[in-house]
Amino acid sequence: MRRALPIVAFLLALPLAMRGLALWHGRGAGALFEGERETHEAMARGVERWVDEELDRDDFTTGDARYDGEWLFATRMMAALGYAQTALEHPELREAHAASIDRCLEALTNPSARAFDREAWGSDALDDLGSDRPHVAYLGYLALALSLARLVDPETRFAELEARVVAHLVARFEASSLGLLETYPGEIYPIDNTSFFGALAVHDRVTGEDHGALLERLLGGLERHRDPRTGLLVQSVDPIDGAPIDLARGSGTALAAYFVSFADAALSRSLFDAIRAHLGGSLLGFGSVREFVPGEGGFGDVDSGPVLFGQGVSASGFSLALARIHGDRPMFTGLYATARFVGGEVDSGGTHYALGGPIGDALLFALTTALPAERWAATR
Amino acid sequence: MAILTALVLGFGEVAAHVAVDRNAAGALLSPAGADPSAFLLAGLYLLARFGGAAMVCLTTGVGAAELAALALRRMDRKRG
Numbered sequence: 394m395r396r397a398l399p400i401v402a403f404l405l406a407l408p409l410a411m412r413g414l415a416l417w418h419g420r421g422a423g424a425l426f427e428g429e430r431e432t433h434e435a436m437a438r439g440v441e442r443w444v445d446e447e448l449d450r451d452d453f454t455t456g457d458a459r460y461d462g463e464w465l466f467a468t469r470m471m472a473a474l475g476y477a478q479t480a481l482e483h484p485e486l487r488e489a490h491a492a493s494i495d496r497c498l499e500a501l502t503n504p505s506a507r508a509f510d511r512e513a514w515g516s517d518a519l520d521d522l523g524s525d526r527p528h529v530a531y532l533g534y535l536a537l538a539l540s541l542a543r544l545v546d547p548e549t550r551f552a553e554l555e556a557r558v559v560a561h562l563v564a565r566f567e568a569s570s571l572g573l574l575e576t577y578p579g580e581i582y583p584i585d586n587t588s589f590f591g592a593l594a595v596h597d598r599v600t601g602e603d604h605g606a607l608l609e610r611l612l613g614g615l616e617r618h619r620d621p622r623t624g625l626l627v628q629s630v631d632p633i634d635g636a637p638i639d640l641a642r643g644s645g646t647a648l649a650a651y652f653v654s655f656a657d658a659a660l661s662r663s664l665f666d667a668i669r670a671h672l673g674g675s676l677l678g679f680g681s682v683r684e685f686v687p688g689e690g691g692f693g694d695v696d697s698g699p700v701l702f703g704q705g706v707s708a709s710g711f712s713l714a715l716a717r718i719h720g721d722r723p724m725f726t727g728l729y730a731t732a733r734f735v736g737g738e739v740d741s742g743g744t745h746y747a748l749g750g751p752i753g754d755a756l757l758f759a760l761t762t763a764l765p766a767e768r769w770a771a772t773r
Numbered sequence: 774m775a776i777l778t779a780l781v782l783g784f785g786e787v788a789a790h791v792a793v794d795r796n797a798a799g800a801l802l803s804p805a806g807a808d809p810s811a812f813l814l815a816g817l818y819l820l821a822r823f824g825g826a827a828m829v830c831l832t833t834g835v836g837a838a839e840l841a842a843l844a845l846r847r848m849d850r851k852r853g
Contacts, residue, residue, distance in 0.1 A: 395845060399838035406837035410830040454811060737785075737822060748815060 408677055415678025419730030425761045426717060426725050430486070433479040433762055437490065440472045440758045443751040444496050449505060452751065460695050462509025466501065466531070468751040470538050473497035475758035477541035481772050482764060491546040498542055498551050507531045513577040519554075522561045527574035529585045532558050536592035537652065543599045544772075559596045562589050567607060571635045572614030581632045583618045584645040586611075587652040594656030612657050615649075623686055624667030628696070643672045643684045643708030644697045651714040651763060658718075658766040665715040672708065673724065679734065680727025682708040706735075710756060714763035732757065774835060778828035785821030 424432040448468065453461040473494050480490035500506055502519070510531035511517050518528035518535075527533075539555035549555075565574055566589075576585045590611050593604050617635065618627045625641035626649050650664035672683040684690055684697040684705030693699055698706030709728055716725035736746035736753065746753050764772065 398845060399841040402841035403834040403838035406834040407830050410833035411826075413833075414826055414829060734822070734826070735819075737818060748818070 411677040411679075414734065415727070415730045418733040419678065419726045421733075422726040422729040425729065426722055428482050428762075428765075428768075430483045433483065434486065436758045436762065437476060437479055437486075437493065439745055440475060440755055441493065442745075443468055443755055444472055444493060444500070446751075448751060450508070455695055457695070459509045459513060462506075462512075463530070464752045466506050466509065466534070468755045469497040469500045469506070470534050471752070471755040471759040473501070473538040474541060475755065475762050477538075477545050478759065478762045478764050480545045482762070482768065487545060491542075491549070494538075494542045494545060495549065495551075498538060498549075501535060501538060502551075502554065510577075522557050523564075525565070525568075527562065527565045529562075529574045529589065530576045532562060533574075533576075533585050533589040533592070536562060537588045537595070537655070540592045540595035540599060544595055547599065555596070556600075559593065563593070563604060563607065566611060571630075571632075572611050573618075573630065573635065575632060579632055581630050581635075582628065582645070583615060583626055583630065584628065584649045584652075587615070587649040590657075591652040591655035608656060612653065612660055615653075615660070619664075619667075623671045624663065625671060625686070626664065640685060640689055642690070642697065643668060643682050643705050644711060646672075647682065647708050647711035647715060651711060651718070651760070654715075654718050654763070654766060654769065658770065661715070661766070662719055665712075665719050665721075668708075668712060668715065669721075669724070673712070674704070675724075675727045678727060679731045680709070680724055681705075681731055682712045682728070684708050710753075710760060713757075714760040717761065717763050718766050718769075720765060729761070774828070774832050778825065778832050781821055781828050782825040785818060785825045 421432065448465055450458060450461040450465055453464040455461050455464060476490040476493045476497065480487045480494075504511075504517070507518050510528055513530065514521070514526055514528055516524075516526060518531040521528060536555070536558045539551055539558060542549045543552050543555050562574070566572070571581070573581050573583060573586045576582050590608065593608055593611075596602065597604055597608075615626065618630055618637070619625065620627065620641035623641060625643070626646040627637040627639060628642045628645040629639035630636060631638050646664050646668055650661045650668070653664065654661035668682060671686050674681055674683065681704040683703045684693055684700045684707070685703065687703065690700065690703075693705060696707060700706075709731060713725060713728045713732065716722070716728060732746075736748050736757075738746055746757065749757065
């Protein structure tokens with residue numbers, strides 16, 4: 394019995410050491426969760442590098458020119474969301490962050506930023522405003538950045554463009570019996586559509602317009618695309634009849650729940666609850682979210698990032714936003730510890746990550762500064 | 774063992790900084806089109822990261838076991 398004591402000590406120390414590592418890597422989570430201004434400012438300063446640097450598609454290496462273009466676009470789009478959220482949370486940052494958002498929008502509306510969408514559709518998204526081509530891959534996401542820019546700075550020079558983009562997509566959604574539009578010709582992803590649902594709610598808040606009935610129909614229509622067993626959102630649907638052609642997945646559900654939070658906190662919460670119930674997990678202080686429910690799925694794709702032992706990189710990262718929005722501090726801390734450990738923070742401010750790159754840094758900025766639901770409700 | 778752990782962790786830190794400078798992030802997020810050198814760099818970084826964590830855990834475990842053995846020896850000496 395006495396001889397076993399060192400072995401017992403060894404076995405007890407292992408999980409304690411793991412727990413210590415999780416505590417060490419999650420040490421900045423409290424400040425982010427509480428929304429400390431200094432922490433938000435540090436993240437904002439870190440992302441400036443990717444806003445100001447002359448990035449192009451060659452800076453991304455997904456192996457597919459379209460995805461490289463999407464990542465370039467998403468870097469500035471998510472940065473704009475991060476700047477907007479922190480400006481709304483800390484009004485004293487409003488002026489400085491409005492200027493940063495302006496630079497993001499300048500880059501987002503550059504013809505090179507929408508080349509990925511133009512190549513897929515065969516026509517330019519901004520030239521097509523008013524046509525029957527929805528261009529959701531570009532316009533859906535752009536609308537959210539534009540509407541938040543207007544909320545931060547009603548006098549933004551992009552206000553007119555925001556109104557035109559919203560009017561274009563409103564017309565397309567009103568004409569859609571499915572309640573979903575094509576990201577690219579013949580491809581419909583509910584997640585991409587939800588970025589516009591969020592944008593429309595923000596637009597109404599800014600302008601006083603009322604698209605409540607349309608928004609209610611669109612948000613209600615998402616129910617049809619949720620897995621009846623788990624409540625998770627299907628990643629891709631048939632453009633003809635809306636039947637699912639991909640599984641319900643963590644990455645799409647989590648990002649959709651984030652975007653939907655701008656429009657409908659209860660629906661966002663319901664999607665988050667589905668994630669927690671079926672995909673969420675934690676091991677000795679490190680949190681993670683699965684990409685697929687157990688028994689389904691594979692190794693992942695460009696949306697999910699690598700799927701290791703079932704745990705999805707994107708699903709885990711996107712869920713950071715949900716944990717903050719819906720007040721789940723333990724989950725936020727666990728996911729943040731995992732992000733810092735695996736992502737490899739290379740500065741003490743948590744602004745650059747070895748495995749993040751431009752898109753990872755911008756995503757973490759937007760996701761960790763997502764506004765808690767009650768603060769968003771009180772924001773005007 | 775502690776020195777080896779420090780070396781592995783140090784290597785991980787260096788690899789992390791080089792990975793940022795080389796913008797190797799996409800290599801693991803989407804390996805399909807990754808530049809082989811970026812993929813190798815990102816892989817080395819991850820290896821050092823997980824290896825370093827495993828070494829920290831092992832060092833702590835071995836340290837705890839040695840402390841327990843030392844405590845037992847002292848108790849034996851006092852009795853003996």
